[in-house]
Amino acid sequence: MNNYINFLDTYKYKIIVLITLFVALLSISLKDLAYEGSYKIWFDKESKIMKDYDNFRDTFSGDDSFIVAFKDEHGIFTKKAIDVILDLTSKLEMIDGVRRVNSLTNYQYISSEDDDIIVEDFIYESEELESKKTLALEDKLILHQLISEDAKTTMLAIRLSNETEADEEVNIFVMNQIQEILKPLELQTGYKFYLTGVPAITASLVTISQGDAMILMPLAVVIVVTFLFLIFRSVIGILVPSVVIILSFLTVVSIQILLGYKLNNFTVNIPSFVTAIAIADAMHLYLAWIYYKAKGLPNKEAVSIALKTNILPIALTSFTTAIGFASLGLSDIEPISTLGVAVTSGAIIAFLLSITIAPAILLTLGDGYKVKPIRFFNLLNTKGYGAFIVRNDKNIVLFFVVILGIIFYGLNFIKVDSNSIKYFDKDTVVRSGSEFIEKNLTGSMAYEIILDSKKRDGVKNPQFLNTIVKFENEFRAEFQNVRFTTSLKDIVVRMQKVLNPKAKDSIPKDQTLVAQYLLLYSMSLPQGMEINNQIDTTEQFLRLSINIDLVDTSKDLKMITWIKNWWQTNTPYSADVQGQTAIFAYMQSSVTDTLITSITVTLVIVAIVMFVIFKNLKMLWLFIFPNIAPILLVAGIMGYMKINIDLGVAISAAVILGIAVDDTIHFFSKYFDAIERMSFEETIDYIISHSGNAMILTTFILSFTFAIFGVSSFIPNVNFAIVTVSALNLALLLDLVLLPALLSLFYRKN
Template sequence: MNKTKFAQNIIKFRWPIVTIAPLLIVLLFILNIKKAGFETDFKIWFDEDSAIMKNFDHFKETFGSDDRLLIALRSEDGIFKKEILKSIQEMTNELWQVKHIARVDSITNFQYVHVSKDDEDEIIVEDFLNDIDALSEEELRQKEEFAKTDIQTKNLLISEDGKAAVIVARMVYSKHMAPNDYIDLYNDANLLIEKYRLKGVEYHNMGIPAYTNAFVNAIQSNGKTFFPVFLITIIILLAIIFRNIWSVILPISVVFLTILFIAGFTFGLGYKLNTITSMFPIFIIAIGIADSIHIFWVWKHKQEEGLDNNESIIFSIEKNFTPALITSLTTFAGFISLGISKIVPLQAFGLLLASGSLMAFILSILFLPALLSVINPKIKVKIQKANNLKKFIKRYTNFIIRNDKLIITIWVLFILVCTIGIKDVSVDTEFAKQFSKDMPIRKSAEFVEKNIGGTIPIEIIIDSKENSGIYEPQLMKDVDNYSEAFKQKFDRIRHINSLTQVVKRYHKLMNGDTDEFYKIPQSKQLISQYMLLYSLSLPQGMGINDMMDVDARYLRISAMMNISSEKKKFEMYEWSKRWWKENSKYTASIEGVTMISGHMRLQLTDTMIKSISLALVLVTLIFWFTFKSKFFMGVSTLPNIAPLLITIGLTGWLGMDLDLGMAIVFVIIIGIAIDDTVHFLSKYKAAIKKGETPIEAIEESLLLSGSAIVITTVILVLGFGTFLFSDFALYSNFGLFSSIALSLAMVFDLMLLPAIISIIERKRVKN
């Protein structure tokens, strides 16, 4: 390709380029902006046809939704005060009327199974607390003691010390629940809390609606806060560094048009914004700024040396077209590698930013030079400044060459020490941990855990392998034994509930209410009768069809656990499978929304391994086809891989878990940090082709790309660094490690890379 002719044609057709391109992009955006929206449901993380989602849907179709809304409260004087109990009763009753709520349980409407005082042969099932005002102080005390010790209420509906309680509202199962439906439920719960708030009582709103609200707020608030701050930071830095209005307008124009294109492209394909895809403008700014600054810097440098506007444009395109194309392809390779992930938002994120990298290249190499030609900015000739920069580059190059062995030794030792931390790396995608401990949602979760029980549901489904099989005494005994062993094995489990508790209570009551009969009966028929009697005695809406399927083949065990790592959840999962295999003829599986996040951990680990491997292979191929030289492949290997190894190692040293934000950082390292290496080596190769010595070639590479590398890195590090102040761990972790990785990439490309070239070239000359 004749780059000079290409540059001349851009200048020739500058007016069509600067008018048609923006119009087409704006039109694409306008046509599709109406399709924009948010998605926060857990189902978005996996394809609907995946085995994970099929199991998840089967669970919900069989037992109903495991989505819960929790209203937790605490009084230092105790919950069993008539005023507090009546407020719980009122909130319980009103929650039944709220849209999307299928069932509400609290200490007031807990179905109390007991023997009638008037007839010892009659078993009554009724609300635990009916006419609260009619209860005497002694009756209230007896009720409290029962609630604090009974297995069906302790640490589920009321705390063991009687000072905290929770109202649990289970949601209806629907495939059409939208984020706004969850947020409406969260707001309805807040209205109820305010309506019945009592002095001296602490209230918290928890559950899936609360998490959904927190995720949407995180997306919106970070978009409203950190995106503008990031953009303003970049604008200020561009203005300070270049001290020229066009240095701000031109790169921002490229970025703005690329964002509009990706937004129109995204919404046009039907994608919605979520915690991952909502970050695309940040990355587009990074990609667009990097491409634009390299072109703008060389153009400005030649202007200061005395070339006219069009000559400077042509020179900049000649020097930057190939490296800009290569960097766009490596960035494309880094992001498109996410396409193999089974986590749908990561797939979408990779596709969008891969296409964004190509659009940023097209706009940087076409639109920006055409706009420069149209506006013809006036840059003062500063030959002395240009000469001073050359002198500085010469001194710096000599320093690198004199100390090349020392530089390589120091950095290799640093890399080795950092990579030792890889052995301590762990992956965790627990949703609660994505929020800082200062955020209301995290405080509420910790309040519930500390005062009542866990907030994370674990659903264990037992398959009896035949209809009516759950009535088998042996199955019931196995469930009972498993529940006890499960709770003893894992201290994170706070409460376990199943129909075996109902069966044992009925058996006890039917045999004189003596403790020796609080056990599973030997008769299948008797178990069936107990469950039938219980279900017939329950009021409308309080049935047992959420604990067993209609054919009585599957039995559900519901456990509540404290916030735990995904590693611990899978330890529970593996232990449960092993327990049932070794101790029972029946089989069990752990299902529900908790396992969605658990599978995300596995898929994220798989994604990072496969995506990083694929990206490195693609980048290696691009490097080979570009440079076609073992020399260039060799010298680029350590500077390219080192930031990745160090960043992963640092997470181990710092004891931080790898999450979705970290997965994105690794892609940035491969897709964006390598750009600096490409710009340096492309200019080095061009200088060698002209017949310059290796030292002269290093000097020219540093002159034409070094300043641009420093400028883009400073801008991106300070820009990404603003996310360190986010309360959302996904964004704060991204801000921390992307800043570290990009800083290291700059240092390696401007110090380690020239030192490696110096060593290799010196040996080649000796040989």
């Protein structure tokens, strides 16, 4: 170590310049920083879920539509409302990237005149609206899709062209264009327009991630610098930690960009995570340097002792933090995996910078440099604290056992659940739009069921079509949150009724007649409309769309399982459920796997490392308990409050374990250093005086850094902030109060 200190002292200026220059060169890649938010971010492109969904999109043109809705208290079938729909339909169709706008006015209404089938726009102009209203409320393909049951709310569906559906830039462009069209219309008409839909969700995810990048990271830096100034009141006190922080996150983000990664709503938090890790490393080294410098030691000796006494704890904390985040790299959810790997590298980089450029900067100071007394440093009165613990150890442990037992019981009520719309803050465009549509018109989510008739031209088979009717009836009876179902079967039924007014809503018994109906219908459609988004080219597969109310993913999975089982058990056919609602539902098992795997892997590896370092198997449980308990405590409280585990909470467990363990490592490293030459009471006093205040300060700063996520409009980030901040402070409390009490009982017994 002395040779290393001499090396740092000899080449301190070169080290500072070369490291800074290297990071500056890497940072040139920041000009290529980009964002993504489409469905593609959630899974690896080689995953079965993505392959199946992409196959669905290729076959049936996807499920991407912007939805615009509004309400007229006097009814939609008024001249004012219909003129707005006509005008809006025309303007929206002019936007680049828009393939088709489906609205009440251009709905292809099927009727007959003499022996001719007529398929035409439902409303050309705002006349004879009462008769149109009657027809609309009787038409299954209009009611609950284009108008509400009270005929006061309507919606327009804006379909994007196939080649641009998954393009985030196009989604954002189209969304901005739609909003530009709606703004003046709101002023002119007095209507409030609501916007949602899959492309709107994609655009919002990108916009939110960009906003978070512009706000969260600068805010984190400002908060950290402010606290450093309040604590240290010196330029060097701000400079050393800030250099480690800034160089760390610039390096990590630059490497991510060079590897071709884009930022999304999870990876946009990489800089904030790296900041939190870097500040913890730099703070312990800097506080130790101040401690020895204040004792009057020469500067080089103060740096040397600070580095010698802290390099092992910092290395261990960096390693355990890296393990916590690396465990996230095992997740099947791509953004979480990317986040885990990136922050793992950040933990390693922050450690390397903390033992190179940080001491190099300190070594540039002369022996005459005077350190200022640190504000808030003596937060704990260390004298007599060990004696207090020994006197009250049983009472302290009993108190915590009772409290922990009560809270742990809440774990019985916890469950993994979420839904995609509730990922957004209530004030965001897509969430308010979805909630308006669900309240006033129809369900805001949809399943796309791909039915396999098992043979070519099988979708025209009357038996197959009647099976769909039976399925729809039983599905509605089983699940009350189903709003409507629609497929090519409904066109066949409508054609049958138009050509045979006396016939009930039924399927023709002749397959040839079904084929003729579909041919007549498709030939009558205007340019830009077709039926190939309902059936595949072989006419073996048919698309059945089911519109449902917004439900949590656990209910989604229950419904999806029921659908697949029904078709497998009751028919010779089969069904697969696709669509982006289904993708989010399928992700739930990955969230659960992420939670379990990350905690298990982190806990096992950290326990092994601690045993290797401290070589004390009997005390291993004392090391593990204060770090796993905060996670269980927060989870128990969530159970009582009926807060579900979502993506943000799932990733927080490994993060909490990886970071909270830092305090325990510093605690035990000082414990084993002192217990051989001091009494137990003196050892506790020594731990608190040498690490306690640093533990409090770092937890304080980390809490504020992670609390910044609470201002995000992406709810998993908000939940992550709440859970992580709560758990880190609980971990600190357990380390400073319960752990010494447990150690006291253990020490007395052994």
